[in-house]
Amino acid sequence: MFLKSPLFLVFLISVFLTKGLYSQDIARIIKDVSYLASDTTQGRFPGTVGDSLAAYYIANSFKNDKVDSFDFGYFQEFELQTGIEITAHNSLSIGSTSASLFVDFTPMSISADGEFSSGVFEIIKDSLTDGAISLKAKGKWILVDLNDTEITIREIMRGATNASRNESLGIIFKVESSDQFETFSLEQIQDSNEFRTKSRVIHSRNSFRTDIPVLYVTNDFFDTAIANSDSLLITAKLEIKSVKRNTQNVIGVVKGDDSPDKYLIIGAHHDHLGFGGKDSGSRMPDSVAIHFGADDNASGTSTVLSLASIISKKPLSVSVIFVAFGAEEMGLIGSQHMVANLPIAKDSIIAMINYDMVGRMEEQILNIGGVKTAIDFESILAAIQTNMDIRTSSFGSGPSDHSSFNSEEIPVLYFHTGIHTDYHTPNDNISKINFEGIVQVIQYSMKLMNALTSSKVNLAYQQTESPSPKGSMASLNVTLGIIPDVTGGNNNGLTVQGVNPNGIAKRANMIKGDRIVNIDGTTIRNIYEYMEKLQTIKPRQVVHITIVRDGKERVKLVQF
Numbered sequence: 001m002f003l004k005s006p007l008f009l010v011f012l013i014s015v016f017l018t019k020g021l022y023s024q025d026i027a028r029i030i031k032d033v034s035y036l037a038s039d040t041t042q043g044r045f046p047g048t049v050g051d052s053l054a055a056y057y058i059a060n061s062f063k064n065d066k067v068d069s070f071d072f073g074y075f076q077e078f079e080l081q082t083g084i085e086i087t088a089h090n091s092l093s094i095g096s097t098s099a100s101l102f103v104d105f106t107p108m109s110i111s112a113d114g115e116f117s118s119g120v121f122e123i124i125k126d127s128l129t130d131g132a133i134s135l136k137a138k139g140k141w142i143l144v145d146l147n148d149t150e151i152t153i154r155e156i157m158r159g160a161t162n163a164s165r166n167e168s169l170g171i172i173f174k175v176e177s178s179d180q181f182e183t184f185s186l187e188q189i190q191d192s193n194e195f196r197t198k199s200r201v202i203h204s205r206n207s208f209r210t211d212i213p214v215l216y217v218t219n220d221f222f223d224t225a226i227a228n229s230d231s232l233l234i235t236a237k238l239e240i241k242s243v244k245r246n247t248q249n250v251i252g253v254v255k256g257d258d259s260p261d262k263y264l265i266i267g268a269h270h271d272h273l274g275f276g277g278k279d280s281g282s283r284m285p286d287s288v289a290i291h292f293g294a295d296d297n298a299s300g301t302s303t304v305l306s307l308a309s310i311i312s313k314k315p316l317s318v319s320v321i322f323v324a325f326g327a328e329e330m331g332l333i334g335s336q337h338m339v340a341n342l343p344i345a346k347d348s349i350i351a352m353i354n355y356d357m358v359g360r361m362e363e364q365i366l367n368i369g370g371v372k373t374a375i376d377f378e379s380i381l382a383a384i385q386t387n388m389d390i391r392t393s394s395f396g397s398g399p400s401d402h403s404s405f406n407s408e409e410i411p412v413l414y415f416h417t418g419i420h421t422d423y424h425t426p427n428d429n430i431s432k433i434n435f436e437g438i439v440q441v442i443q444y445s446m447k448l449m450n451a452l453t454s455s456k457v458n459l460a461y462q463q464t465e466s467p468s469p470k471g472s473m474a475s476l477n478v479t480l481g482i483i484p485d486v487t488g489g490n491n492n493g494l495t496v497q498g499v500n501p502n503g504i505a506k507r508a509n510m511i512k513g514d515r516i517v518n519i520d521g522t523t524i525r526n527i528y529e530y531m532e533k534l535q536t537i538k539p540r541q542v543v544h545i546t547i548v549r550d551g552k553e554r555v556k557l558v559q560f
Contacts, residue, residue, distance in 0.1 A: 025306065025439055025442070026435055026436075026439060028302075028305075028306060028309070029302050029303075029306060029435055029438050029439065029442075030435055032061070032298070032301070032302035032305050032306075033294055033298045033299060033302045033359070033430055033433055033435075033438075034430055035054075035057055036054055036057065036270065036293075036294075036298035036301055036302065037292040037293055037294035037298040037428075037429060037430050038292070039290065040053060041053050041054045042274065042275070042290055043272050043273055043274040043275055043276070043290045043291045043292065043293060044270060044271050044272045044274070044293060045082070045203055045271065045272065045273060045274025045275070045280075046080060046082050046245070046247040046271050046326055046327040046329075046330060046333075047080070047082040047243075047245030047246065047247050048082075048245075048274060050274070051247055051271060051326070054270050054271075054301075055075065055247075055248050055250050055270065055324070055326070058074075058250040058270060058301065058305065058324045059074035059075065059250050059252075061305050061308070061309075062074055062250070062252035062305075062308060062322065065305075065308055065309045065312045065313075066312050067252035067253065067254055067308050067312050067322060068252060068253050068254065068255070069251070069252060069253070070251060070253065070343045071343075072343070074250055074251060074252060075248040075249075075250060075251075076248060076249040076250075076251050076337070076338065076341065076343075077246050077247070077248045078246070078247065078248070078249075078326075078327075078333070078334070078337045079244055079245070079246055080244065080245070080247060080327055080330065080333055081204075081242050081243065081244050082203060082204070082243050082244070082245050082247075082330075083109075083201050083202050083203040083204045083242075083243040084109035084201070084202045084204050084240060084241070084242065084243065085199055085200070085201050085202075085240070085241045085242075085243050086101075086102075086106060086107060086109070086184075086199060086200050086201075086202070086240055087199040087239045087240070087241060088101070088198065088199045089237070089239040090106075090107055090236075090237065090238050090239055090240075091236070091237045092104070092105045092215065092217070092234070092235070092236045092237075093225075093234070093235050093236075094221075094222065094225035094226060094229055094232070094233075094234050095225060095226075095228070095229020095230060095231040095232065095233060096228075096229055096230075096231070097221075097224070097225035097228055097229055099217065099221050099225070100221075102178065102181070102198075102200065103178055103218075104178075104217065104218055104220075104221035105215055105216060105217040105218070105221065106178075106181045106182065106215070106216050107213065107214065107215050107216075107236075107238045107240055108156070108182060108214045108215065108216065109182060109202045109204060109240065109279070110153075110156070110157065110160070110208050110209055110210050110214060111170075111209070111210060111212075111213050111214040111215065111238060111240055112170075112209060112210055112211050112212055112213050112214075112238070112240075113213070113238040113239050113240045114213070114237075114238060115235075115236070115237050115238075116141075116169055116170055116213050116235070116236045116237075116238070117233060117234070117235040117236070118139060118140045118141055118169045118233070118234065119140050119141070119232050119233060119234070120140055120141040120142075120143045120172070120232060120234055121134065121136055121137040121140045121141070121142060121143065121168075122142075122143040122144075122145070123137065123142055123143070123144060124144070124145075125144050125146065125149055125151060125155075125159075128142065128144055128159035128162060128163065128171070129151075129155045129158050129159050129162070130162075131162040131165075131166075133162060133163060133166040133168065135166075137163075137166060137168045138166060138167045138168060139167060139168070139169055140168060140169055141168070141169050141170050141171070141172050141234050142163055142168050142169075142170070142171045142172070143172050143174065144159075144171065144172070144173050144174070145174045146173050146174060146175050146180070147174065147175065147176050147219065151173070153278075153279065154528060154531075156171075156214065157208065157210065157528040157529075157532075158528070158532055159171060160210035160211075160212055160214055161210075161529065161532065163212055164210070164211050164212050168212065169212065169213075170212045170213035170214060170215070170236070171212065171213070171214045171215070172215045172216075172217055172222075172234070173214075173215065173216050173217070174217055174218075174219055174222055175216055175217070175218060175219070176218070176219055177218055177219075178216075178218060180216065181216050182202055182216075182277075182278055182279075183202070183277035183278045183285065183286065183288055184200040184201065184202055184277070184288075201243055202277065202278075202279065203274055203275070203277060203279075203280055204279045204280070208491060208526050208528060209240075209491050213236055213238055215236065247271070247326040247327055247334070248326050248334075249323055249324065249325050249326050249334045249335075249337065249338050250270065250323065250324040250326075251321060251322070251323045251324075251338075251343065252308060252321070252322045252323075253319060253320065253321050253322070253343075254308070254311050254312050254315050254316075254319065254320050254322070255315065255319045256315055256316055256317050256318040256319040256320070256453075257315050257316070257317055258317040258318070259317055259318045259319075259453075260318070260319050261319070261348055262318040262319065262348055262349075262350055263318060263319045263320070263321055263344055263348050263349050263350065264316070264318055264319070264320045264321070264349075264350055264351055264352075264353070264449065264452065264453065265320075265321045265323065265349060265351070265352040265353070265405070265410075266304055266307055266308075266320060266321070266322050266323070266352075266353050266355075266449075267304065267322070267323040267324070267325055267335070267352065267353070267354050267355070267401055267402075268297055268300030268301045268303060268304045268323075268324060268325070268354065268355040268356060268401075269297050269300070269301075269324070269325040269326070269327075269328030269329070269334065269335075269356065269400070269401055270297065270298075270301045270324040270325065270326065271297075271325075271326050271327055271328055271329055271330075271334075272291055272292075272293030272296060272297070272298075272329060273291040273293065273329060273424060274290075274291065275288050275289060275290060275291065276288060276289060276291045276425075276426065281329055281424055282424050282425065283423065283424045283425050284424075284425045284426065287425075287426060289426040290426060291424065291425065291426050291428065292426065292428055292429045292430070293428055294359060294428050294429050294430045294432065294433050295357050295358075295359040295360050295417075295420070295422070295423075295428050295432070295433065296356070296357045296423060296424070296428055297328070297355075297356050297357060298359070299355075299357060299358050299359025299360075299433060299438060300354075300355035300356050300357060300358055300359075300415075301324050301355075302438065303355045303358055303415075303438060303441060303442055303445070304322050304323075304324060304355060305322075306438075306442050307322070307442060307445060307446070307449075308320075308322040310442075310446060311449075316449060316450065316453045317453045317454075317455075318350060318453045320449075321343075321344070323338065325338070325401050328356075328400065328401055331485065332400070332401055332403060332404050332497075334401070335401035335402075335403075335404035335405070336404045336497075338404070339404050339405060339407075339408050339410075346408060346410070349405075349410050350411070350452065350453075350459050351374060351410065351411040351412065351413065351452060351459055352402060352405040352410050352411070352412045352413075353402075353412070353413045353414075353415065353445070353448075353449075354400055354401050354402035354405075354412065354413070354414045354415065355415045355416075355441070356400040356401070356414065356415070356416055357416045357417060357418070357419075357423075358415055358416060358417050358437070358438060358441045359417065359432075359433040359434060359435075359437065359438055360417050360418065360420050360432065360433070360434055360437070361388075361417040361434045361436075361437025361438075361440070361441070362417070362418070362434075363389065364387060364388045364389050364440075365388070365389045365391060365417065365418065366388045366389070366390055366391070366415065366417060366440075366441060366444070367391050367392075367393070367415070367416050367417065367418060368381065368390060368391070368392050368393075368413055368414065368415055369392070369393045369394075369395060369396075369398055369402075369412075369413070369414035369416075370393075370394075370395065370396045370398075370402060370406065370411070370412040370413045370414050370464075371392040371393065371394060371413065372394035372395075372396075372462055372464050373394075373396040373406060373411040373412050373413075373461060373462055373463075373464055374411035374458075374459040374460065374461060374462060375458045375459065375460050375462060376457045376458045376459060377411065377413065377459075378392070380448070380451045380452065380457060381448070383451065384444065384447050384448060384451065385447075386440075386444050386447075387440075388440055388444065394464050395464045396411075396412045396463075396464050397464070397483060397498060398414060400414060400416075402414045403483070403497075403498065406464075406498075407483070407497065407498040407512055409461045409463070410461065411459050411460075411461050411462075413448075415441060415445070417434075417437060417441075420432075463501045464501075477534075477535075477537065477538055477539055478534060478537050478538070478539055478541070478560040479503070479504070479534070480503065480504050480505045480510075480534070480545075480558075480560075481499065481500035481502070481503015481504045481505045481506060482496045482497075482498065482499055482500065482503070482505045482510065483496070483497040483498035483499070483500075484496065484497065484527055484530065485497050485527070491525050491526055492515070492517070492525060493515035493516055493517040493524060493525060493548060494515065494516040494517075494524050494525075494526060494527060494529075494530045495513070495514075495515050495516075496510060496511070496512055496513065496514045496515070496516065496547075497512060498512055499511060499512060504558055504559075504560060505558075508545070508556045508557075508558050509556075510547065510556065511549070513549070514547040514548070514549050515547060515548040515549075516530065516545060516546070516547055517546050517547065517548055517553070518544075518545070518546035519533045519537075519543055519544070519545050519546075520533075520543045520544055520545075521544075537560055538560070539560055540559060540560060541559070541560050542557065542558070542559045542560075543557075543558055543559075543560070544556070544557060544558075545558050
């Protein structure tokens with residue numbers, strides 16, 4: 001494959017040498033992106049071997065460039081849930097007929113576990129998702145035939161909530177074949193001696209779990225078992241475990257010449273989607289293949305490494321912290337961990353610059369967000385000479401690591417070269433990278449950082465209003481004005497990651513860290529239940545919102 005080919009790398013370097021670029025700069029960038037987005041690192045999913053290899057590569061780069069570490073070393077480790085393991089200790093029987101795990105049936109990763117036994121009552125999908133469930137289904141398995149229809153994870157979560165409220169035992173989805181089961185990662189646990197079958201791991205960005213069992217079963221097994229059994233008793237024993245692993249931010253520092261107690265933070269996330277699959281964030285969820293993440297975000301990581309190399313040789317007036325964040329794709333977890341565990345005093349940070357997807361520049365366009373989060377950002381940017389077309393936006397919030405710092409009222413700038421059709425697919429590979437564009441971003445960044453560290457600039461923080469919500473949030477009649485935790489947490493409420501300064505939550509004195517657990521009598525455990533509840537609320541409606549803050553429940557009276 002071309003990612004492994006030394007000849008391909010030599011070809012790339014020679015191409016850029018003919019364009020008059022600095023050979024050392026371009027060779028380094030090609031080398032860094034080629035390794036980070038290679039077969040070897042296997043998509044850099046948090047907690048995997050590929051993730052660790054990428055982290056060690058970054059740390060070694062810092063060490064070789066004489067970028068210092070903090071007292072804890074280059075690695076700031078943290079634990080997170082990286083997936084769900086469907087263990088070998090799962091069984092299903094209909095009457096006297098036993099099913100084969102992963103062949104005839106599988107529990108879903110969101111399923112409750114335990115032992116369950118009851119008869120069955122069949123309904124259609126619309127009844128499940130609309131909540132029109134017959135009282136005859138109380139205490140029984142609900143059977144839903146999916147052979148002629150599809151169902152989304154949001155509809156499944158909604159159906160599980162409705163079935164639980166109806167006091168049904170659980171849900172069984174009938175499908176044509178095991179090909180319609182959830183997509184498991186290529187990582188598989190060792191054979192179990194007891195069951196002689198493998199458990200399987202689903203890499204997942206969230207920890208959502210229903211409080212009832214949810215299963216897939218094939219037509220052939222179900223129909224055969226029903227035909228051969230005197231009893232319609234369906235018994236399931238389910239064991240579903242959270243997979244928790246360690247990952248890390250990789251952090252280095254170069255001390256400043258004049259003001260070493262002031263810090264500029266330069267960051268980019270180094271993780272990506274691994275082999276993809278459902279619930280991984282892949283835009284091709286049915287394709288289990290390496291998602292190389294060359295642009296997202298080997299490009300940003302290589303930019304940080306190059307900047308660290310340059311600044312280590314000629315330090316700025318202030319100190320610079322270089323960080324490659326882990327677990328960004330799972331919900332900004334690495335950057336949130338860092339802002340909660342800063343190695344320096346927060347008030348010593350003058351600004352944070354984030355590079356996320358800077359490898360696909362077209363028509364010389366560079367986008368920079370957060371330009372109104374500090375008083376002088378706009379005037380500084382306007383004074384920098386460049387051949388690039390700089391397009392700016394005001395907001396300090398957004399779907400990348402700078403948001404974690406903006407929430408702490410630290411000025412931020414967010415560099416990116418735009419989205420593309422290869423985003424979050426296996427096609428985001430090194431052959432598509434504009435290396436000359438990355439060099440231009442690095443050269444521009446050096447001019448910017450020299451200007452930012454001048455004693456004459458005012459980098460006092462300014463709060464910016466978040467842009468209008470997009471996607472499914474945009475379809476709501478009302479919004480609360482929060483940045484929600486989309487990872488699921490412990491499924492014990494929706495954690496507020498940030499508050500829009502002009503939103504309803506701000507007027508209700510809600511703050512970052514509040515955990516929403518109830519809205520008008522409806523329990524809220526995660527983003528799905530929060531979204532479902534908001535869909536029932538009309539503009540100007542008054543509701544009670546129960547939050548948990550500092551371990552105590554508080555009730556907010558809110559008018560939308």
